[in-house]
Amino acid sequence: MESAVSSAPPVGRVAVLGLGSMGLGMARSIARAGLDVVGFDPMSAAAEAFAAEGGRTAAGAREAATGACIVLCVVVNAAQTEALLFGPEGVAEAMAPDAVFVSCATMDPDIARRLAAKLEATGRHYLDAPMSGGPVRAAEGALTVMASGGSAAFARGRPVLDAIAAKVYELGEAPGQGAAFKMINQLLAGVHIAAACEAIAFAARQGLDLDRVYEVITASAGSSWMFENRVPHVLDGDYAPKSAVEIFVKDLGIVQDMARTARFPVPLSAAALQMFLAASGSGMGSADDASLARVYAALSGASLPEAKTAKSSA
Missing domain, CATH: 1.10.1040.10 (N-(1-d-carboxylethyl)-l-norvaline Dehydrogenase; domain 2)
Structure with missing residues (x-):
C-alpha cells in the first residue's frame, strides 16, 4: 500500500536505539541504503560490532537521538520503549521537532496508543511498527513490518521502512493497530x-x-x-x-x-x-x-x- 503523502520530507540523521540480533541487522541495512545513521546499545559489544564495520555509535540514547529526524527503536518490550522515550534520559524532547519515532517492540496495543498520544503531544510523530522475520532477514533488509500511524508518520519514516523491509503493511492511521x-x-x-x-x-x-x-x-x-x-x-x-x-x-x-x-x-x-x-x-x-x-x-x-x-x- 502506498503512503497517502506523495512527497516525503528530506531525510536527516537516523538513530537506531538497540543493536541486538535484530537492531544490528537493521542498522546495517539502513547504512547500506545510504542514509546517515548512528546507533546506540547499552551493551558495549553490540555497539562495538557496528563500529567495527564503520558504523557511527553514540555513548547514550539521548546523544544518538538528538536532532535525529527518524528514531528507530528496536528493544524487547513496552517498558524499555517507554523508558527510552520518557525516562530520565528519554529521547522524546531530543528528537528533531517534526521527527518520527518508529517503535518496533511487540507490545499490548493499548500501551502503543498511550505512548503515541504522549509523544504526539510534543509535536513529534509515532509509528507503531512491529516487525517479523528474524535476524537473517533483518540483515538482508527483508523484514515484514506491520505498521500503523498517521500519514505524516509514514511519510517521514518511509526511507527507513524501505531500507529494512521487503513488505510494509500500512494497517491504519491509529497507532496500536500494528501492535x-x-x-x-x-x-x-x-x-x-x-x-x-x-x-x-x-x-x-x-x-x-x-x-x-x-x-x-x-x-x-x-x-x-x-x-x-x-x-x-x-x-x-x-x-x-x-x-x-x-x-x-x-x-x-x-x-x-x-x-x-x-x-x-x-x-x-x-x-x-x-x-x-x-x-x-x-x-x-x-x-x-x-x-x-x-x-x-x-x-x-x-x-x-x-x-x-x-x-x-x-
Whole structure:
C-alpha cells in the first residue's frame, strides 16, 4: 500500500536505539541504503560490532537521538520503549521537532496508543511498527513490518521502512493497530513452535529417525514455517538463541491479557504459554525457543540429538 503523502520530507540523521540480533541487522541495512545513521546499545559489544564495520555509535540514547529526524527503536518490550522515550534520559524532547519515532517492540496495543498520544503531544510523530522475520532477514533488509500511524508518520519514516523491509503493511492511521496485528502473528507463532517441538519430541519417543521425520513432514500437510525453521535446531542439538524462550513468555502473556480483557477464549495459546513457562522455569529462558523440545523430552524420557560439537569431542 502506498503512503497517502506523495512527497516525503528530506531525510536527516537516523538513530537506531538497540543493536541486538535484530537492531544490528537493521542498522546495517539502513547504512547500506545510504542514509546517515548512528546507533546506540547499552551493551558495549553490540555497539562495538557496528563500529567495527564503520558504523557511527553514540555513548547514550539521548546523544544518538538528538536532532535525529527518524528514531528507530528496536528493544524487547513496552517498558524499555517507554523508558527510552520518557525516562530520565528519554529521547522524546531530543528528537528533531517534526521527527518520527518508529517503535518496533511487540507490545499490548493499548500501551502503543498511550505512548503515541504522549509523544504526539510534543509535536513529534509515532509509528507503531512491529516487525517479523528474524535476524537473517533483518540483515538482508527483508523484514515484514506491520505498521500503523498517521500519514505524516509514514511519510517521514518511509526511507527507513524501505531500507529494512521487503513488505510494509500500512494497517491504519491509529497507532496500536500494528501492535494488534503483531499479536495475532505471535499467537500463531507461539502455538506453532510448541506444536513443532511436541511433534519432534514425540517422534523421538517413538524411536523414529528424526532426520527422516523432518524430510517427510516438511513435504506433507502437517508442516509449518516454524516446523521447517525450528526443528533443525533440535536435529543439530543447537539451542543457541536465535529467538529466546522468554520472548514467547512475554508475547503469549500479552495475548492472554488481551483475550481476558476481550472475554475471548484462547486455549491453544494458553497451553503453549505453559510450555514456554516450563522451559523458562527449567533454566532455558535465554535459550532458543526450540528448547521446548527438551522440556517434552525431559517429561517423557525421549532422547534428542546432542550438539554436533559434543559428539565430535566425545
